[in-house]
Amino acid sequence: MTAFELPAGTRVIVGLDAIDRLGELAHEVHGRDAAPRTLVVTDPGIVAAGHVDRACRILAGVGIDAAVFDAVRENPTSDDVDACVDAARAHRTELLIGLGGGSSLDTAKGCNFVLTNGGRIHDYKGHGLAAEPMLPLIAIPTTSGTGSECQSYALIADATTHMKMACGDPKAAPRIAILDASLTRSQPHAVTACTGLDAITHAVEAAVSTRGGDASRRHAREAFRLTIDALPRVLAHGDDLDARADMHLGAAHAGAAIELGMLGAAHSAANPLTAHYAITHGHAVAMMLPHVIRYNAGDDAVAAAYRDLFASAGRVAPDADAGLAAFALADAIEALVREAGLPLSPAAQGATMDAVQTLAAEAAAQWTARFNPRAVDATAFESLYRAALATEADPT
Numbered sequence: 428m429t430a431f432e433l434p435a436g437t438r439v440i441v442g443l444d445a446i447d448r449l450g451e452l453a454h455e456v457h458g459r460d461a462a463p464r465t466l467v468v469t470d471p472g473i474v475a476a477g478h479v480d481r482a483c484r485i486l487a488g489v490g491i492d493a494a495v496f497d498a499v500r501e502n503p504t505s506d507d508v509d510a511c512v513d514a515a516r517a518h519r520t521e522l523l524i525g526l527g528g529g530s531s532l533d534t535a536k537g538c539n540f541v542l543t544n545g546g547r548i549h550d551y552k553g554h555g556l557a558a559e560p561m562l563p564l565i566a567i568p569t570t571s572g573t574g575s576e577c578q579s580y581a582l583i584a585d586a587t588t589h590m591k592m593a594c595g596d597p598k599a600a601p602r603i604a605i606l607d608a609s610l611t612r613s614q615p616h617a618v619t620a621c622t623g624l625d626a627i628t629h630a631v632e633a634a635v636s637t638r639g640g641d642a643s644r645r646h647a648r649e650a651f652r653l654t655i656d657a658l659p660r661v662l663a664h665g666d667d668l669d670a671r672a673d674m675h676l677g678a679a680h681a682g683a684a685i686e687l688g689m690l691g692a693a694h695s696a697a698n699p700l701t702a703h704y705a706i707t708h709g710h711a712v713a714m715m716l717p718h719v720i721r722y723n724a725g726d727d728a729v730a731a732a733y734r735d736l737f738a739s740a741g742r743v744a745p746d747a748d749a750g751l752a753a754f755a756l757a758d759a760i761e762a763l764v765r766e767a768g769l770p771l772s773p774a775a776q777g778a779t780m781d782a783v784q785t786l787a788a789e790a791a792a793q794w795t796a797r798f799n800p801r802a803v804d805a806t807a808f809e810s811l812y813r814a815a816l817a818t819e820a821d822p823t
């Protein structure tokens with residue numbers, strides 16, 4: 428078992444069956460003699476997989492009788508946060524545990540803002556708007572994708588408009604993240620594929636974003652090196668726990684990379700595809716990423732950054748031609764989407780050339796586009812969508 432600490436102060440505990448340390452760690456973050464009043468925030472699928480029972484048994488073993496809020500939904504809204512706050516208040520909660528995918532972790536974080544600082548989650552849209560101390564949070568991800576366990580932001584949608592709000596504060600970052608890859612075996616194959624593609628996209632976008640610095644690039648390189656190698660192994664053999672451990676650690680590093688370095692145009696272009704055609708987030712970002720890489724590689728310095736990233740994973744020589752290396756990286760991402768058995772073109776899920784202008788206008792308005800290393804406007808997004816739609820729709 429290994430451990431390391433992130434800039435936001437999150438201590439990351441890594442190892443198979445690391446969840447067995449949950450009881451000891453819960454007492455440690457609480458820091459008092461009495462057992463912390465604890466709420467486990469999760470979803471029904473995680474309950475069905477047996478992970479919640481296991482966590483509660485471990486906690487009971489150290490005298491913690493935890494309550495469970497198991498009503499987390501995908502893409503949590505302000506209403507979901509309010510329901511979680513009600514449960515946390517009713518239990519007089521002193522410690523939060525987020526157990527599940529990114530939605531469970533974000534709901535626990537969102538609940539922490541409102542529970543400790545009052546008002547509603549909308550009040551914390553932005554960064555650093557929580558004046559009062561927040562409760563300790565332990566994050567236990569069961570998917571290898573969002574990297575929310577290494578971030579101080581909760582992504583919560585307004586319940587009425589469904590616009591996503593990024594609510595961040597250094598105090599909202601989990602005190603401890605437990606990366607136990609054995610918990611990811613319960614993911615369906617499609618979830619493994621889409622969350623894994625999302626993690627790789629986080630690594631590639633954060634590696635070249637305008638916001639990035641040395642620390643974010645270090646996390647991005649480590650994330651990319653781990654995930655580009657491990658994702659095909661996990662897709663081929665879902666029981667390969669070594670590969671799952673690499674994916675889990677890689678996704679966490681990618682989370683740290685985007686916490687520090689932000690994202691880019693692939694995420695901006697993906698969100699309208701998800702909104703209009705219900706294309707899963709990880710699939711949508713991976714569909715757009717190869718086109719974004721080829722577009723960004725038009726800038727020599729960005730092409731060199733892609734070459735360096737690809738070289739750091741041992742896929743091209745460090746002195747390879749930057750433009751060719753960047754295009755090889757784009758091809759490698761397309762190959763991964765194919766290996767996942769997913770279509771490369773949004774046309775396979777109903778998008779048409781007629782929609783390009785609308786999609787491009789929406790993509791240009793996304794905040795992530797601001798950190799793309801080459802300027803992107805609506806015209807550039809139109810070209811990116813046209814290129815994606817022209818890609819053969821058949822995954823085989």
Ligand SMILES: [Fe+2]
Nearest residue numbers: 625629708712
């Ligand atoms: Fe993402």
